Amino acid sequence: MIAAVAAAGPDLVNIASNPMPEGGQVGYFLTSDKVRIRYAIWPRTGEKHRGTVCLVQGRTEFIEKYFETIADFRKRGFAVATFDWRGQGGSDRLIAGDLGYVDTFDDYWCDLQSFHTEILLPDCPPPFYLVGHSMGGLVSLFAGINDRLMFDRVFLSAPMVGLDHQPLSFAGMARVAGALNFVGLGKLPIGRKGDRLAAEQTFPDNPLTSDRTRYMRMVDVVKARPALGIGAPTISWAAAAMTSMAEVGRDSFPGKIRVPVLMLAAALDQVVSTGTIEQLGLRMRTGHHMVIAGARHELFMEKDAIRGQVLAAFDAFITEQTG
Known part of the structure; x- marks a missing residue:
């Protein structure tokens, strides 16, 4: 493993346009392979005790981006626990510079498994519900295979x-990226339009959200602490991602998932493939999918009408178990 590049202190960025929910606890934990990960946990605020939402982010994201969503879950009676994946946010970076890097997606599974052991089990009330966005959603699907007892339900954005x-094809792209990685080019950037750092001038044609206020919150947080931002992924990251997506595409994959799953797809997504989400949802035995009309990729960062649908879907899915 590449030696980690130490992150700054674990404190969270609290600014007027993106206020931090009260009552949180923030710190670091070490993964089983000794990477330092920034985490935060919040107790519930509602009268009901409904367990803990474990919120895992997409590529480039950080805890502060989800303050509003964390407050929404807490109002529903859930404690919330979240962390920054290795290589991004306030966690240790794996290479110098602002590029996204990982050796294999199994490393992200290591982050999640270590978080479950070090933080969720000792410090958070069960039952545990896994909520994952984008890249975090991909990792969450593998969690539903690797250990069906970790989480009671999995909700994906x-x-x-x-x-x-x-x-x-995923397999073809994985082979190309893997070959480039093998010859020593793994740390070079490879990216698309959606990998641009958010800025005020990029809002009009951004692929993430149609809500300007929520988009600018992301910009404001990174302005307040530039070290939270990362740029394009590396070839090594791309090879790892394509390998994992190729595995999801195998005929045998859906039947291996043994926990209830609800996947939400954005009808106007230009980052991930809505059609592929639909195909997977139709093949799953323990899960299903919904497509949110008019939505771009960042479902939790969209306009109120879209977020309302997302949270209503979450409520209905979890209520099936909690009542």
Whole structure:
């Protein structure tokens, strides 16, 4: 494993346009392979005790981006626990610079498994519900295979099971990226339009959200702490991602998932493939999918009408178990 590049302190960015929910606890934990991960947990605020939402982010994201969504879950009676994946946010970076890097997606599974052991089990009330967005959604699907007892239910927002307008098959793209990685080019950047850092001038044609206020919150947080931002993914990251997406595409994959899953897809997604999410949802034995009309990729960052549908879907899905 590449030596980690130490992150700054674990404190969260609290600014007027993106206020931090009260009552949180923030710190670091070490994964089983000794990477330092920034995490935060919040107790519930509602009268009901409904367990803990474990919120896992997409590529480039950080805890602060989900303050509003964390407050929404807490109002519903859930404690919330979340962390920054290795290589992004306030966690240790794996290479110098602002590029996204990972050796294999199994490393993200290591982050989630270590978080479950070090933080969720000792410090958070069960039952545990896994909520994953984009890249975090892809990792969450593997969690539903690797250990069916970790989480009672899995709720996914635009999971990265395929890319929009990809030129080759997952397996073909994985072979190309893997070959480049093998010859020593793994740390070089490879990216698309959606990998641009958010800025005020990029809002009009951004693929993430149609809500300007929520988009600018992301910009404001990174302005307040530039170290939270990362740029394009590396070839190594791409090889790892394509390998994992190719695995999801295998005929045998859906039957291996042994926990209830609900996947939400964004009808106007230009980052991940809505069609691939639909195909997977139709093949799953323990899960299903919904397509949110008019939505771009960042479902939790969209306009109120769209977010309302997302949270209503979450409520109905979890209520099936909690009542």
